[in-house]
Amino acid sequence: MEEKIIAIAGNPNTGKTTIFNSLTETRQQVGNWPGVTVEKKEGYYIYKGIKFNLIDLPGTYTLTGESEDQKIAIDFLTQNKVDVLVIVANALQLERSLYFLILLSELQKNIIVDLNMVDLAEGEGIEYDIEHLEKLLKVKFVKTIGNKNIGIEDLKEEIYKKCKEPISEYFKFNYGDEIEKAINESGNIIEKLNPPYPVRFFALKILEKDEYFINYLRDRTDYETINNLILNLEKNYSKPIERVLIEKRYGVIHGVVKEATIEKKKELKLHITEKFDKILTDNFLGPLIFLIIMFIIFNFVFLFGNPFVNFLELILDKLKFVFLSINLPLWLTSLINDGIISGVGSVLLFIPNIFLFFFLFSILEDTGYMARAAIVADRLMHKIGLHGKSAIPMILGFGCNVPAIMGTRILENRRDKILTSFSTPFMSCSARLPVYLLFTGIFFRENQGIIVFSLYLLGIFVGILSIKIFGSIFFKGGSSPLIIELPPFRMPYWKSVLIESWIRTKSFLRKAGTIIFLGTLILWFLSYFPNPNNYGTELNFIGKIGKFISPLFRFSGFDFWQAGIALIFGIYAKELVVGTFGTVFGIENLQDTIRNYFTPISAYSFMIMSLLYMPCLATFLVLKKEIGIRWAFASLFWSLFVGWLFSTIFYQFFSFLKGG
Amino acid sequence: MEKLSEVKEGKYKVIDIIKHGKLKKLYNMGIFIGDIIEVIKSSPGPIIIKKGNITIGIGYGIAIDILVEKVD
Numbered sequence: 237m238e239e240k241i242i243a244i245a246g247n248p249n250t251g252k253t254t255i256f257n258s259l260t261e262t263r264q265q266v267g268n269w270p271g272v273t274v275e276k277k278e279g280y281y282i283y284k285g286i287k288f289n290l291i292d293l294p295g296t297y298t299l300t301g302e303s304e305d306q307k308i309a310i311d312f313l314t315q316n317k318v319d320v321l322v323i324v325a326n327a328l329q330l331e332r333s334l335y336f337l338i339l340l341s342e343l344q345k346n347i348i349v350d351l352n353m354v355d356l357a358e359g360e361g362i363e364y365d366i367e368h369l370e371k372l373l374k375v376k377f378v379k380t381i382g383n384k385n386i387g388i389e390d391l392k393e394e395i396y397k398k399c400k401e402p403i404s405e406y407f408k409f410n411y412g413d414e415i416e417k418a419i420n421e422s423g424n425i426i427e428k429l430n431p432p433y434p435v436r437f438f439a440l441k442i443l444e445k446d447e448y449f450i451n452y453l454r455d456r457t458d459y460e461t462i463n464n465l466i467l468n469l470e471k472n473y474s475k476p477i478e479r480v481l482i483e484k485r486y487g488v489i490h491g492v493v494k495e496a497t498i499e500k501k502k503e504l505k506l507h508i509t510e511k512f513d514k515i516l517t518d519n520f521l522g523p524l525i526f527l528i529i530m531f532i533i534f535n536f537v538f539l540f541g542n543p544f545v546n547f548l549e550l551i552l553d554k555l556k557f558v559f560l561s562i563n564l565p566l567w568l569t570s571l572i573n574d575g576i577i578s579g580v581g582s583v584l585l586f587i588p589n590i591f592l593f594f595f596l597f598s599i600l601e602d603t604g605y606m607a608r609a610a611i612v613a614d615r616l617m618h619k620i621g622l623h624g625k626s627a628i629p630m631i632l633g634f635g636c637n638v639p640a641i642m643g644t645r646i647l648e649n650r651r652d653k654i655l656t657s658f659s660t661p662f663m664s665c666s667a668r669l670p671v672y673l674l675f676t677g678i679f680f681r682e683n684q685g686i687i688v689f690s691l692y693l694l695g696i697f698v699g700i701l702s703i704k705i706f707g708s709i710f711f712k713g714g715s716s717p718l719i720i721e722l723p724p725f726r727m728p729y730w731k732s733v734l735i736e737s738w739i740r741t742k743s744f745l746r747k748a749g750t751i752i753f754l755g756t757l758i759l760w761f762l763s764y765f766p767n768p769n770n771y772g773t774e775l776n777f778i779g780k781i782g783k784f785i786s787p788l789f790r791f792s793g794f795d796f797w798q799a800g801i802a803l804i805f806g807i808y809a810k811e812l813v814v815g816t817f818g819t820v821f822g823i824e825n826l827q828d829t830i831r832n833y834f835t836p837i838s839a840y841s842f843m844i845m846s847l848l849y850m851p852c853l854a855t856f857l858v859l860k861k862e863i864g865i866r867w868a869f870a871s872l873f874w875s876l877f878v879g880w881l882f883s884t885i886f887y888q889f890f891s892f893l894k895g896g
Numbered sequence: 897m898e899k900l901s902e903v904k905e906g907k908y909k910v911i912d913i914i915k916h917g918k919l920k921k922l923y924n925m926g927i928f929i930g931d932i933i934e935v936i937k938s939s940p941g942p943i944i945i946k947k948g949n950i951t952i953g954i955g956y957g958i959a960i961d962i963l964v965e966k967v968d
């Protein structure tokens with residue numbers, strides 16, 4: 237089949253991924269804040285007998301590699317063969333999107349502009365004369381409403397048509413005689429190097445003093461001649477040339493947009509967003525609201541989740557009964573009941589809570605709160621030498637640490653990225669939730685919400701502490717200041733909230749079916765052998781291994797082998813902490829058995845340990861990939877140490893209080 | 897003329913952006929010298945400005961280099 241490559245690019249938060257999902261009928265993550273997509277995602281669709289391979293790129297404002305996610309977009313666009321480039325423009329911010337169009341036009345590719353979010357623009361009384369825009373900018377425009385799937389068929393058709401025609405004419409921006417002359421002259425020098433970029437594009441990048449391109453040039457030829465050209469230009473304009481370029485582009489765009497805007501009923505708008513912004517980012521109210529939101533989330537998760545959990549518990553019991561009553565070989569019954577149902581089951585039990593958590597979390601993302609949280613966090617983050625944007629990956633960490641650490645790619649400098657990634661494993665991810673649910677359900681029934689909330693706060697505290705300590709030891713200098721776009725506030729789109737929370741729950745389920753399942757098999761094996769009659773006791777492998785490390789927790793209040801083995805398996809995946817208890821204590825009277833082993837104090841101490849110790853295997857691997865093996869190991873040892881330290885201090889302190 | 901980091905909420909005109917890297921950043925995000933902006937939240941803490949449909953949060957470190965003038 238004939239294949240074509242289609243790239244989707246544009247400013248952050250314009251709806252690129254939404255369009256990508258509609259075209260390919262897949263479900264990549266979308267969210268109402270800039271920087272959701274941080275790596276390029278691929279998919280495809282078939283239209284009129286052609287296979288269109290689609291690439292969704294991270295959003296960028298310009299074409300300079302300021303941060304890692306942006307570099308990915310630029311590298312791809314400049315170095316790969318792209319048949320059609322779809323630029324997703326936000327109809328509410330047309331000027332900026334067209335600026336991006338002008339920059340990309342220099343790549344001399346087939347371009348289509350997808351004018352997205354036309355519903356929002358219409359709501360503001362803004363409409364554009366598309367034909368006029370097309371004529372002025374020599375490029376096809378297609379109107380879409382991405383999240384309602386409107387205009388997608390048109391887009392497919394236009395992409396198809398564009399593939400069929402050769403690159404006809406493209407918009408060539410005229411910078412004026414003087415600058416054009418400089419572009420040509422540097423172009424002549426550049427051409428001799430045979431660079432893998434269009435010469436004119438390259439020359440413009442040089443005039444803009446883009447470090448990457450200047451270095452490319454320096455390595456291969458004498459940069460002085462071109463530099464003199466630039467200096468000359470700057471003398472004439474008496475300002476930096478890159479500023480002149482930007483101003484010229486915007487000057488033209490401004491005119492174009494003005495001409496093409498047809499009707500603008502200036503209604504008196506109630507500025508709800510501003511009011512919200514003022515309150516939510518208030519220096520005093522902002523942090524308070526953030527805490528209240530978190531607090532509400534946790535209570536909600538319990539209040540509405542628990543009845544379903546109880547129901548699932550009943551089903552699991554019934555299931556076990558069924559397997560007992562059919563006459564299977566003993567070992568098989570044990571594998572199914574003691575291994576799989578107890579292990580995987582004890583994790584799956586908490587699906588209702590997890591789903592609720594993701595649901596509320598997705599609402600936060602969809603309303604646009606995430607970017608506000610970055611503003612709220614900025615002052616605190618400044619005190620520890622980071623800026624507010626670091627708060628976004630950290631908050632994402634409450635969902636799962638792995639994508640959160642990848643999310644640090646939105647940060648501009650390496651130092652910020654390392655410190656943020658390093659502290660993210662302390663953000664209590666949803667895999668740790670089952671541990672809290674299990675223990676608080678037994679020991680803190682009355683105030684589950686508060687107890688769990690306190691653990692999340694502890695995680696944040698330790699994360700901040702780690703940044704402070706490691707930041708001052710390993711890095712000099714501070715962070716680059718914050719600058720972040722705030723997407724408009726709005727009511728959540730329930731459909732996309734449901735989809736987002738379902739995607740996340742599904743990946744939790746998938747994990748339960750694969751990684752956790754595998755883990756339980758190993759657990760069962762270790763529990764069953766070498767003495768099948770003494771399943772899950774210290775006579776078997778599992779007890780021996782557990783016993784080996786349990787003395788470590790002598791002073792933390794849980795120095796029995798069952799806790800030791802649970803923590804070991806938790807390294808593989810944190811859900812397995814609960815899975816292990818299910819296996820070694822048996823799921824039927826799990827609660828009573830745990831009550832025999834733990835006290836409220838040692839239970840809390842154990843929860844502290846589960847929260848803080850060791851990133852899980854997947855997190856470790858992503859840390860290694862994003863910030864290097866040394867930092868990954870640093871994170872491993874450091875978290876083991878603080879986990880042990882905090883749980884021990886807690887246990888000793890409260891035991892002393894109680895005893896004295 | 898005042899620094900953006902020092903002003904109260906209200907409407908302002910951007911007069912100059914001193915540091916070059918910062919100017920480029922703001923330009924790329926669609927804020928220019930000569931623009932009329934609205935300050936929605938003032939410092940301490942990040943400043944939030946709005947121009948048309950673009951709302952941007954700006955840290956103190958950037959705001960001190962943005963010079964503005966009050967308009968009515």
Ligand SMILES: Nc1nc2c(ncn2[C@@H]2O[C@H](COP(=O)(O)OP(=O)(O)OP(=O)(O)O)[C@@H](O)[C@H]2O)c(=O)[nH]1
Nearest residue numbers: 249250251252253254267271272273295353381382
């Ligand atoms: N009202 C409206 N909302 C839209 C439209 N298209 C997308 N959205 C919403 O806009 C938000 C951003 O969408 P994404 O697809 O994540 O944007 P993106 O361009 O991929 O963003 P980054 O990956 O962060 O650069 C989401 O909340 C979408 O639901 C549209 O046409 N109209």
Ligand SMILES: [Mg+2]
Nearest residue numbers: 252253272273
């Ligand atoms: Mg995206």
